Amino acid sequence: MSSTNHHLNLFPPLIQAGHAEQFIQSGKTISFAQSPLNQSHAVFPSARQDAPSIKYSGVEEQPIFFASSETSPSSERRLFIGDTSIIFAALQNLTNTAQNRGQDWLQSQETHNVIRKLTLDYINFARECWIHTSSQDSSQFSGDHYRSLYTCLSLFAVLYVPEYGYEDAPVGDDLMEWLNVHFIEPSTEEGDHLSSLDHPWEDDTFWPYLVRVTLRGLSKAATFFLGTLSTHPSDNLRRLAQQLSPLLQSQPHLQSFEAERDFAYASHRWKDKVQALRLELDNVPEIDRHDGTENWWDRLSDIVGVLEGRNEVIRRVCEDLGADWREASVSWGVFTDVRLRRQDLPEVVSQVVEDMPPDPTNLEDMVHAALFSGDPAKALSHAALLDPWLAAHMADLMQSLSLIEKETNEDSGLNIRDFYVLSYSQYLHADPALWRITVAYMFSCGETGVRSADEVLMHVSLRLSSVGTIAHSQEETNGANMKSGDLAGVVKDINATCYEYQREEVRRTICRIAAQSFVQGKEYGLALSYASSAEDWPGLGRVVDRVLQEYISAGPEQFTRYVAGIAPSLQALRMQSGAQGIFIHRLMFAVRYAEFHQRLSNRDLQDAAWDLISMFQDGIAPKSWWGVLLCDAQQLLQYDGTLLFPYASACILLQHLEEVITRTDQGSGDEYLRVLISKLGCSGTTEALHALQGVRLALAKYFARCTMIGTGEKQVAERKFGAVV
């Protein structure tokens, strides 16, 4: 398929022309890396793996080129893509509704009218874009490109999406209108030139102009110039021209009639009048048929021949005028067979193109020919080469009108529509910023489309750093009231898209990536929100572990600050039914432990002591942290002012201390002392145990103080009791 082949050359060239052989001889080849972002590739020279080591003389340049097989849409193209995607979505809604309401509804007048309306919308957008780009020089696609989209879609509408009930009506007039709108002949300049002359018939262009306007059914222009013949020296011509004018004006047109039968009858009567004119024409003596510059009789005979619908005359006239197969075919439907129907058109066209073939190098021409020939699938294959946009949107319309095969191809697993719509969406994928539109098209294409869309969604750049910054600035303006847990920007959009298309797994994966990325940036509050949004409880646990790790590596102050970021999530998570206990427990510990340090730093020692004990009592302190907590207790035990722990609480500390020491003796040191060891920055259990011996000594002294003071226990106990009540 040569026609689909695109050849990309790198510029600046990697290898100078003619040096390719030398390049390969040197043991190099080119290799590439695909970008997951779009359709681009990084291309670079590489060593052949079978080549012996390549020796270099000094440092060579090792460049990498980025090349793309698709060009990103420019701004005007983006606008066109965006605007037309709205129409596409509307048709998508319609077909989805049809699936629920059945085939009958799809073929109803109501539905047909909507499809026709949407087709006309596409046509209007193509026209707008043509007008817009024609006035610009720097457009990616020329105005002429959009003009060709406009002509193809308009023709498609005329032939395949007529008004409801008119499918079986004669099509000639509609086709002539299409031809006159899109392929204007003869030009206005020619008309202006002729009308400026006193004796226009003496000009070379006069008769060809008159024949052309007749052929195009442009009766006003024809009548005007027939009128100029009133000063022609030949009586016969003056008379015949006078008779011809009303004939041209009175040619019956389908739209003027209520019933086709009336139209047919009128056409028949009109043809009789043309016949009468022919007889009069034939009666003109040979001697009066030439006016000195031209054989006017031959020309007038051609005009009458066209009106008579004489096939051989129309074809010859078309060839003389340089008109193409389109004009010849359309004229057939206006003059030769006024009742020509859509289904008969292919037969006529096949006869015409035998002598006047379409231009195979002109894709627009080829699309038109396929549409005229009643071959929608072929029209799509040409349209795809002209512009993937055209093939996709026409295929979408064709499927909804049941013009193309709906069954999937066994090999590719795609039907015709999905194939072209997917091709278009891949073209869109060249521009990562168009991901919303890209996935909307993909999601309409069966399982292949859905999976492709998943991949595109998952690779949309989340731009989380900016989200973090926003959260940060809010945090600063709101003071202590840190706002976390709000999904923002792109992530919010992707989440919404995933909900819309029910892609829960994709959504979760994206949230996990976001969580990981926020951990990397130490935005723990946001990381926690994303982990819980992904219902990734082990992941949530890891976020909390990272926050606890901050205590070890950066100390209590930093730790407390980070916990402030994650604390608001705790309340929300407790409400969530699916949340798994163990990880929530760890989060609770982090929050409580941070509170404890907050109190310590505020010198609120009594409450700090109480916090410490309750963490043990409530069983939320992980065993690996007991050692750290016990060491924290040491300074409180040694506080000179008052006894901060009731006797029973001190006993709890002792119990836990005993368990840590005993279990370490039994070989579980790693489980109990891991965190303490890293906190102390020591190499093994010995130093950690040494630190705990210090706690034991402090406890022993504390018990001694309790006994000496005696009343202390009671005072503290009452205080605690009061707090609980």
Place this chain on the structure above:
Amino acid sequence: MSSAITTEAVPIETAHEDMIHEAQLDYYGKRLATCSSDRTVKIFDVVEGETVKSSGHTLKGHTGPVWQVAWAHPKFGNILASCSYDGKVLIWGERSQGTVGGGWTKVKEHTLHTASVNAISWAPHELGAILACASSDGKLSVLTFKDDGQWGADIFNGHAIGCNSVSWAPATQPGSLIHPQQPGTQPAAPFKRFSSAGCDNLVRIWGYREDTQSWVEEETLDGHTDWVRDVAWASNIGLPRSYIATASQDKSVLIWTKDSPTSPWVKTALDPSTTPGVPSAVAGKFPDVVWRVSWSLAGNILAVSCGDGKVTLWKENIRGEWECVSDMSS
């Protein structure tokens, strides 16, 4: 209508002191990792197809040419793996932002292979952080990284003489009907499977047996007549069947398809002779050795790099035939 387009490629100066062996863009196409015979790995930020000045990091640790680099899925963090002629696989991690001397450090070293490690590949993210490695010592290894920072390695014989490439199967089987995923539902358990290409002219498919906790050879794809240089298993983008592409020293690219889990693999050769402008091409043969094959992320487009210095893009057309849709030459 063959169109020759000159693409405005922006050359990026890598400052590698020797030949680049591979370049890989990360998950979002925002960073480019390159590796070279100069024993280093370099990382660049890429913005709109250009590298950002002074954004580069140079990762030093290998003692031989570095053949390949591979980015892990971002849900595991910013992690890069590299493999080298020195027989090692190194895992690199990016330090948290904001820490002093933020940048890349070596976090793991895999030294179980006794010869050059030629290829590495991360498993689909659904399976966890798992890396497959192919070595000239004839062995394949699979590294599994656990959440707690621990890791395990399986190593087993793959291809006598040497293993050239590895590629993972998608985590979900193709052809399964799509059901809308509702929040709260769990997808079917993914399956661990990968393909390997070797100097024994074969492609082998390996599956992990949970009951015996071991890797078992499931199938052998026998079709090439010389070393198989590369293998690429297409990701499951909803196509009705599985696709594997293989590139060989015998100058051919084979596309292997499998309709259902029980049906056999069927091979088709890409035929560059149908592409105009390819001089005197023999049916089913490329002009030179084919080094690399790689599937596009979405859309099942296969990129092929051939020893003749051309990269061609192939796509299955609407009739299910493979055709060349684009070629890039220097």
